[in-house]
Amino acid sequence: MTGALGLAADEVTEVLATAALAPSAHNTQPWRFRLGPRRIEVHPDPTRRLAATDPADRDLRLACGAALFNLRLALQARSVRPLVSLLPDRDAMAAIRLGGRFPADEATRRLLAAVPARRSNRKPFHDVPVPAAHRHALVRAAEREQSWLHLVTDRDQRFHLRQLVAKAHRSQVGDAGVQAELEAWTGARSGDGVPRASAGFRPAPQDEWALRDFRGGERPPGKDYESDPLMVVLCSFCDGPLDQLQAGQALQRVLLTATTLGLSASVMSQPIEVGPVRDRLRRTLGGMVVPQAVLRIGFGSPVPPAPRRPVDDLLMEPAAA
Numbered sequence: 221m222t223g224a225l226g227l228a229a230d231e232v233t234e235v236l237a238t239a240a241l242a243p244s245a246h247n248t249q250p251w252r253f254r255l256g257p258r259r260i261e262v263h264p265d266p267t268r269r270l271a272a273t274d275p276a277d278r279d280l281r282l283a284c285g286a287a288l289f290n291l292r293l294a295l296q297a298r299s300v301r302p303l304v305s306l307l308p309d310r311d312a313m314a315a316i317r318l319g320g321r322f323p324a325d326e327a328t329r330r331l332l333a334a335v336p337a338r339r340s341n342r343k344p345f346h347d348v349p350v351p352a353a354h355r356h357a358l359v360r361a362a363e364r365e366q367s368w369l370h371l372v373t374d375r376d377q378r379f380h381l382r383q384l385v386a387k388a389h390r391s392q393v394g395d396a397g398v399q400a401e402l403e404a405w406t407g408a409r410s411g412d413g414v415p416r417a418s419a420g421f422r423p424a425p426q427d428e429w430a431l432r433d434f435r436g437g438e439r440p441p442g443k444d445y446e447s448d449p450l451m452v453v454l455c456s457f458c459d460g461p462l463d464q465l466q467a468g469q470a471l472q473r474v475l476l477t478a479t480t481l482g483l484s485a486s487v488m489s490q491p492i493e494v495g496p497v498r499d500r501l502r503r504t505l506g507g508m509v510v511p512q513a514v515l516r517i518g519f520g521s522p523v524p525p526a527p528r529r530p531v532d533d534l535l536m537e538p539a540a541a
């Protein structure tokens with residue numbers, strides 16, 4: 221490991237370890253980093269694509285955007301002001317250069333502290349509504365990253381969203397390629413994938429929302445899902461690779477803000493991954509914004525962390541000076 225952006229090698233290791241705590245579909249962690257004395261680059265890892273589930277790499281770019289957001293926080297906490305270029309060349313998703321030295325503010329430190337505490341929580345939440353002030357904070361978090369958080373509170377819209385999630389879920393259950401990827405990334409793996417302890421419960425007929433089935437445990441009798449979770453759709457304003465990277469940063473700011481407020485969340489990407497369902501969801505939301513992630517948010521009980529790969533496995537050959 222070498223230094224970068226004026227940071228010592230061990231500081232760079234910590235910064236990259238923070239980036240790698242970002243969420244990713246099936247916990248594939250599809251990012252790599254290239255270090256140069258004057259830049260840190262975020263690259264996709266093509267060996268970790270989900271070709272059947274995510275053929276256009278949308279989930280992959282969201283994950284890399286989320287890792288980039290963590291990277292920005294970790295650098296800011298070390299007084300490095302990150303100057304970010306998105307898609308600077310054919311290969312890299314982002315390049316970060318030194319934009320000066322400034323101490324981080326309190327809000328940045330709070331978000332950074334939330335990085336290791338944030339987890340996907342697929343277990344039932346408590347039947348406690350998310351207060352209005354918390355909802356506003358989540359909406360503002362998305363806006364800060366040039367994105368839009370649509371709260372699905374309208375009864376008809378909620379009904380449509382539930383149907384679309386179920387439809388996309390059924391379509392993926394019937395897709396052998398998608399199921400093979402789910403199987404491959406579920407259960408005991410080393411450093412990645414979704415372990416049984418993170419999987420939530422097996423689906424049951426009474427479940428209102430079709431969560432992805434990561435082969436979790438049987439639920440204890442009477443342990444049903446909450447009746448009224450806050451359902452939100454994170455949206456971008458256009459739909460190119462750049463917008464997806466931007467949405468990934470927004471996703472992570474929203475999830476970390478939720479964590480600072482004591483909220484839990486899980487991502488439900490089936491209605492985004494299935495193209496025709498995504499189009500219908502877009503129309504349900506009025507057609508002006510592009511849905512990028514559906515989230516279920518509420519007050520949950522603690523869940524264990526999902527594994528991560530060691531930083532050494534994430535490094536590419538160093539860039540030229």
Ligand SMILES: Cc1cc2nc3c(=O)[nH]c(=O)nc-3n(C[C@H](O)[C@H](O)[C@H](O)COP(=O)(O)O)c2cc1C
Pocket residue numbers: 241242243244245246247248278279280282283286338339340341342413414418431432486487488489490525526
């Ligand atoms: C783009 C994207 C899509 C995801 N889709 C789903 C999903 O459909 N269902 C689900 O339970 N989790 C989903 N997740 C959450 C990941 O499975 C989770 O981030 C990963 O397993 C790592 O666990 P952690 O979030 O607890 O760190 C998604 C995450 C991202 C970034």
